[in-house]
Amino acid sequence: MRTQTVVAEPDRADDGAPPSPPSSPSSTPSDEAHSAFTPPLGVEQPPLFEDDQPTSEFALPDGAWTEPPAEPEGSAFEVPEAVRPDAVRAHSGAGAGAGLHGSTAYTPAHGVPMLALSKEAPWQDRMRTLLRMPVGDRPVPDTVQRHDDQGPAVPRVLDLTLRIGELLLAGGEGAEDVEAAMFAVCRAYGLDRCEPTVTFTLLSISHQPSLVEDPVSANRTVRRRGTDYTRLSAVYTLIDDITTEETDTTLEEAYRRLAEIRRNRHPYPGWALTLASGLLAGAASVLVGGSVIVFVTAACGAMLGDRLAWLCAGRGLPEFYQFVVAAMPPAAMGVALTLLGPHVAWEGRPSAVITGGLFALLPGRALVAGVQDGLTGYYITASARLLEVMYFFIAIVIGVLLVLYLGVQLHAELNPEAALHTVVRPVAQTLAAVTLSFSFAILLQQERSTVLMVSLNGGVAWVVYAAMHDIGRISPVASTAVAAGVVGLFGQLFSRYQFASALPYVTAAIGPLLPGSATYFGLLGFAQNELDRGLASLSKAVALALAIAVGVNLGGEISRLFLKVPGSGRASSRRAAKRTRGF
Template sequence: MRTLLRTPMSERPAFERTEREGRPETGSRNVPRILDLALRIGELLLASGESAEDVEAAMLGVTHAYGLDRCEPQVTFIMISISYQPSLVDAPVTADRTVRRRASDYTRLAAVYRLVADITAERAGVNDAYRRLAEIRRNRHPYPGWLLSLCAGLLAGAACFLVGGQLDAKAWLVFATAFIAAVLGDRLAWLVAGRGLPEFYQFVLAAMPAAGTGVILALAGPGVGLRGSVVITGGLFALLPGRALVSAVQDGLTGFYITAAARLLEVLYLVAGIIVGVLLVLYVGVRFGAQLRPEQSLLQHSYPALQLAAAMLLTLAFAVMLQSHRRTLLLVTLNGGIGWAVYGALTVDIGVSPVIATGIAAGIVGLFGQLASRYRYASALPYVTAALGPLLPGSAIYLGMLSVAQGHADGGLVAVSRAAALALALAVGVNLGGEVARLFMRLPVGVGAGTAAGQRPAAKRTRGF
């Protein structure tokens, strides 16, 4: 469907129609229903975090399967539309839909992709597709809210082992402290979300418990052995919007600049909320004499086996928080472990720069995720997003905020710039891995007939030269 989307309308092949397409459901009177079905499917995909290109490809595949060849979908951050022109002399039929609610439910996303696959394979009529889509909308989330809160705490606790790299007498106390702080922050965010407070303030409040707990541990004195910097960093891992960042960069790389700019602005607001929440607490803590020494507690690859297990546990907790289907949990956990192992081998054994190592590790995660999704005929997001969790720049962001709170603005700017470079490498790497995987995939029948066998036509995303 991507190849069909990247081909101009005048060059798209007119596939031979089957017996099903002669039925009344593909007649002109059914055009508004087909367009509405494509819009509703696109709305669910976009609300789940899919890239704009994949949303347009799915919408185009649905309309093409029902006999509407001359369709042009268009996706922005909050609005999707589709236009169908029966012929050059007929007036086009256009419909649009606004995306008002966004939620991370990868189980629902997988169900939508199965529906799209059945539609494009001509196994579902319009009425059947509407019925299945209504069932997908009505289905409840696979995991209850209390389990998501526990997974948020588990993610923060695993991140403590990941960035602390120590397994001593106090390590489990640090884990428990980070766990409780993350659960408290998650519940606090849910409480204010129910009151209709914007997401910016939700992230401000959600970041405060972890920061406050870290400051309290630092005020207790270094003799206690509870590493406050590790607790704060673990809390950041549970809040960073990695999914939105990857989608923003992917849209930018594929030519959807308006959607990419909107998504990137959303990421900036959410990260700004985290920074404000942590900075407020750190500023008060430093004024009261809290001695936060991240150089003594944030270690890199001290215990590789422990950190690998922590990375896989973090990935598993992240996948549950994203409402991933149970059948994908094992693969995404292994993918996260592979990504972290590659990053550790590059930085420790070879001495590669962390930014380059992050990009390479993210590329491998994207490659394996894309291949797994093609094997399962599903979206790549459930196999990729959670696996990127261990590579998020939580430590760099914390170091930047701590430097600012201590009055070292120059050092804070350097650390934040490093975090931005790591985040960009992460997003570009995972996109490149997905593109590399597609180089070895077969073309759909009838597409690219004018090219050499096995060769994929160039993606005409921009004007080019």
């Protein structure tokens, strides 16, 4: 029996009529003649296109985004709402936290929305946003400083970036702000795919020119640290000029200005710092109820401790022993007032004298920076900073305990109940808070133009604390946290409109809130062998210190959420820190 072969008929295809199916199994076409697009038996042949031309595999089929006819409710073939064209347009600007329905946690079919950065926003906000993005999702840098057709010298740009980061980290700036500054300098000179890394003592940065070229890395170690907020402000001004298109800053000009910043002397001489230390201790003693005698005694003790610390520093002793020596004279002054007699002791308030001396030594700047690094996800740097704070605190404890133990052996009447008899004097204490912040700003070597502003900020912080604690009878920890939040909010506001660091506007203003009295009475409890009382007071001091740090950081975050960027009509935003729990 012969097998019948089906032959295609071009004239019938030209007429547009579909071929008739085979009438019997014996007429089944061969594999060579069977097309992949030939419908199976019993399925109607679809009509050809009107132009009688085959559809290109790269052409968008007609009706790909047309709204399909409505299906019955609950149909398994109903088009999901998230893939409809209107849903695509609606979700194109949704954030990463939009929820499970319409969430952009997974890459959507329409792609990831392009990030739009406002040039009117401060460079800190723009760089923080870019740093918390994956390298592949960052937009191509818009080179601000163009001076050579061949591009900048990569090693020189990386070296300049590390030198700027070193000055910022040595001046006490947070790790996130240091990384943002380094990232801003690299992008301003046109380097893409840069990754800065900041730890407590090491700075590193890597640059990968392309996916087929070897990366270039450089690092720098921070050997010495010093508190000079005038130098810190000058570095921020240099970074602002580098990242601004209106200012032409070549690499040679940036190196020259950076060298001038390093060579500049401190704005205040050593004797002015010593007087500021005494003024700070005297003002702090007035805050806790001291009189004129207390003010003078506390100031003398703090100035003597400052000079002894400078002497130890000149002999090369570590900073730990400098704090031990600096804490002893104020405590000795308080014990001496007690030994002079009960009448003089009550008028002099030895507890206020010792508390005032502790205010000048407590490392509030390092504490705030450490907690801020921890809250923003830099846990290694935060651990190192907090460990440094612990060492300083232990040094203060050792210095004060040595003197208090000697005073107990000499039968000095040190009364821990004096903390319950604090005299409330609103006007005098507010002026003392302003004076304390003023002297603290001098010790931090701030610019003269910022001293008045930070002093007023410290006075506002004390008014908020006193109103909540003395009048509202709210716990001191909650009152301290709210007052520190006000300091952080105002400090961030001042810095944003000056395009500068927030540290000069925040650190000195938290001076009146430092837990000096709680620290002293905790140490006194240990010296008198009352461990329960001492542990309770020291725990209160730790809680107050953490409340200050968290409050300052929260105030700064609130300002970024709700305050509008100067020159634009929208609020600044920043992606969240690195997630550690998977949601």
